[in-house]
Amino acid sequence: MKLSAIRPIALVLSRELMITVLLLLGVSFVVFVILFASPGDPFSVLLEGQLSTAEVRAGVREAMGVPQPWYFQYLAWLAGMLTGNFGTSIRMGLPVLPEMLRVGLNTLILTIGSLIITLLIAVPIALYSAVRGTNKISWPLTMSSYVISALPVFWLAYIVIYFFTHKLGLFPIAFGFSSAGQKYRWLYQLLPIFVLGVGNGTISEVIRYLRQEMGRVMAEDYIRSARAKGASVWKHAFKEGLLIPVTEIIASKIPFILGGAVIVEQVFNWPGMGRMAWQAAQDRDYPVIMGIAILAAVFVRMGSLFQSVVYIAVNPRASKK
Amino acid sequence: MKHYSQISGEISEFSDLPFWKKADGVDLVYVGYGVLIVALVVVSYIFGSFNLLPRDPQDIDLQLMMAPPGTPGRLLGTDFMGRDMLSRLIVGIQAYFLPGLLAIFIALFFGTSLGVLAGYQGEKFNTGITYFTNLIDSFPRLVLILLVIAAFKPDIYYIMLVVGLTNVPVVASLIKGKIQFLKQKNFIEADIALGVPTRTIILKHILWHNCRSLLIIQATLGMAEAILMETSLSYLGFGVQEPTPSWGNMVQSGANYFMQGKFWPSTAPALAILFTILGFHLLGDGLNNILEGKRST
Numbered sequence: 001m002k003l004s005a006i007r008p009i010a011l012v013l014s015r016e017l018m019i020t021v022l023l024l025l026g027v028s029f030v031v032f033v034i035l036f037a038s039p040g041d042p043f044s045v046l047l048e049g050q051l052s053t054a055e056v057r058a059g060v061r062e063a064m065g066v067p068q069p070w071y072f073q074y075l076a077w078l079a080g081m082l083t084g085n086f087g088t089s090i091r092m093g094l095p096v097l098p099e100m101l102r103v104g105l106n107t108l109i110l111t112i113g114s115l116i117i118t119l120l121i122a123v124p125i126a127l128y129s130a131v132r133g134t135n136k137i138s139w140p141l142t143m144s145s146y147v148i149s150a151l152p153v154f155w156l157a158y159i160v161i162y163f164f165t166h167k168l169g170l171f172p173i174a175f176g177f178s179s180a181g182q183k184y185r186w187l188y189q190l191l192p193i194f195v196l197g198v199g200n201g202t203i204s205e206v207i208r209y210l211r212q213e214m215g216r217v218m219a220e221d222y223i224r225s226a227r228a229k230g231a232s233v234w235k236h237a238f239k240e241g242l243l244i245p246v247t248e249i250i251a252s253k254i255p256f257i258l259g260g261a262v263i264v265e266q267v268f269n270w271p272g273m274g275r276m277a278w279q280a281a282q283d284r285d286y287p288v289i290m291g292i293a294i295l296a297a298v299f300v301r302m303g304s305l306f307q308s309v310v311y312i313a314v315n316p317r318a319s320k321k
Numbered sequence: 322m323k324h325y326s327q328i329s330g331e332i333s334e335f336s337d338l339p340f341w342k343k344a345d346g347v348d349l350v351y352v353g354y355g356v357l358i359v360a361l362v363v364v365s366y367i368f369g370s371f372n373l374l375p376r377d378p379q380d381i382d383l384q385l386m387m388a389p390p391g392t393p394g395r396l397l398g399t400d401f402m403g404r405d406m407l408s409r410l411i412v413g414i415q416a417y418f419l420p421g422l423l424a425i426f427i428a429l430f431f432g433t434s435l436g437v438l439a440g441y442q443g444e445k446f447n448t449g450i451t452y453f454t455n456l457i458d459s460f461p462r463l464v465l466i467l468l469v470i471a472a473f474k475p476d477i478y479y480i481m482l483v484v485g486l487t488n489v490p491v492v493a494s495l496i497k498g499k500i501q502f503l504k505q506k507n508f509i510e511a512d513i514a515l516g517v518p519t520r521t522i523i524l525k526h527i528l529w530h531n532c533r534s535l536l537i538i539q540a541t542l543g544m545a546e547a548i549l550m551e552t553s554l555s556y557l558g559f560g561v562q563e564p565t566p567s568w569g570n571m572v573q574s575g576a577n578y579f580m581q582g583k584f585w586p587s588t589a590p591a592l593a594i595l596f597t598i599l600g601f602h603l604l605g606d607g608l609n610n611i612l613e614g615k616r617s618t
Contacts, residue, residue: 019455023459035472150595150598152595162580166580166582168517201505255460256462258463274464280471289467293465296461297465
């Protein structure tokens with residue numbers, strides 16, 4: 001890539017990074033407010049598990065001048081988080097951050113894998129119906145995309161598990177992430193990715209958006225010119241008609257897929273953030289669920305950062321506004 | 322006389338025909354199916370709340386466990402404890418119906434207020450609303466709900482409060498966009514020049530005459546989202562608890578039997594979820610295509 005192409009990207013990247021930081025500050029504030037409004041004060045929750053007895057805790061509180069105004073508590077929590085101290089899990093007794101990063105990787109694999117599956121299904125259908133319009137093939141495809149999007153993902157997971165364990169006999173009946181047969185272990189790990197990719201409930205929206213954008217671009221004058229002079233229509237339409245819409249829709253659907261991951265991880269015993277969040281909500285393990293909410297928001301923001309980078313790389317003029 | 326309808330700055334002509342004559346056949350099928358489902362849900366809800374059920378939903382009959390649909394006296398069969406599936410499905414509607422309406426109300430009320438502020442009052446609210454939208458969009462909804470559950474308690478009304486609030490930005494930006502378009506059409510200026518009170522302009526001329534269909538569509542989609550969230554959470558064990566039926570916990574409690582090859586106890590509520598959410602989605606999209614003229618092909 002030429003240097004002149006990198007400069008606008010760097011400019012926009014720094015601007016987007018600033019926005020991201022502002023948003024993540026907002027996210028941490030929202031998380032804090034929810035906990036602050038809850039019965040019991042967050043500061044005591046954060047101290048819990050770090051100090052053994054109530055007396056010591058009371059001593060620390062007094063030494064630190066607690067009860068302090070809320071903004072001080074917030075800043076103290078934020079400062080702790082910035083230095084990597086997300087507190088200690090009440091249930092596990094372990095620091096939250098390393099645990100979260102460990103499972104976060106699994107969730108990242110699940111999320112990105114299922115995004116790829118979603119796109120593999122949605123892009124061909126969208127392109128076909130954008131180019132050919134509504135006909136005998138595209139109309140049933142669109143209709144079934146609606147049905148698939150309404151499918152409860154947990155039920156889809158049951159069907160898939162039943163099919164693979166009973167009909168194909170590939171996995172032991174007592175299934176689990178680690179107890180799956182050694183031979184087909186890799187296949188077992190692909191199942192949740194497939195289930196979440198199909199059943200996350202966004203396919204019909206993705207198809208609709210991609211079709212609409214591609215249809216719009218195909219009607220543009222420059223596509224007609226390309227066609228008239230015999231150039232490749234696909235080459236001209238690719239960037240605006242497919243690349244940008246795909247990154248846009250991916251960025252906006254990441255929160256939904258992370259939400260679906262909570263359920264899919266639960267069904268498949270996938271040791272990820274969603275399962276951890278579920279467990280934390282069961283146990284009211286505040287530090288863990290706070291950390292996960294923030295990490296999830298970081299994932300989402302990274303997605304839209306990626307989207308704006310692609311957008312600027314494709315269309316450097318947009319950085320000038 | 323011509324009506325003008327717009328999408329994102331384009332003006333397209335609509336004839337005076339009633340909407341069912343100028344609409345696409347496909348959209349009419351969508352809307353027809355959606356209306357059917359909504360009617361079914363509302364009627365079932367009413368029957369359920371007056372306790373007009375085929376059988377007692379808690380009535381255990383160990384002689385007749387996991388009966389297939391069509392068994393005499395039990396139209397949709399029974400679950401793994403011999404309880405009547407149809408009655409349980411009908412009572413299951415209560416788990417999401419009123420809470421879902423609350424979520425819709427919150428989303429529409431606050432979304433409309435913010436949208437009017439941003440669109441009518443001008444640019445100074447715009448940045449703030451964009452920030453707020455991005456902030457809400459940064460949270461996966463289910464994770465935010467789990468956070469609220471951990472902080473407070475697993476109550477369906479807290480959950481629906483979150484669902485409603487997270488839908489506020491969508492409604493707000495749609496209303497904002499609509500008002501910004503309407504401003505180009507001069508009738509607001511004319512209203513102001515004529516001395517029409519601001520209240521009348523906003524409530525009657527803008528919201529009632531021009532944003533009505535948009536709000537109905539958002540309400541439909543909001544209900545689909547509320548059903549999805551309620552069933553997901555009661556599936557995860559945070560919503561309605563057994564023995565009170567909810568479609569989500571019915572799927573969950575039938576899961577073990579599903580793996581043994583007895584599909585029905587899980588499948589019946591799962592199909593109920595599928596057809597209902599599909600109905601609300603199709604109704605919303607069909608209405609969107611017909612009333613707002615958004616047909617891309």
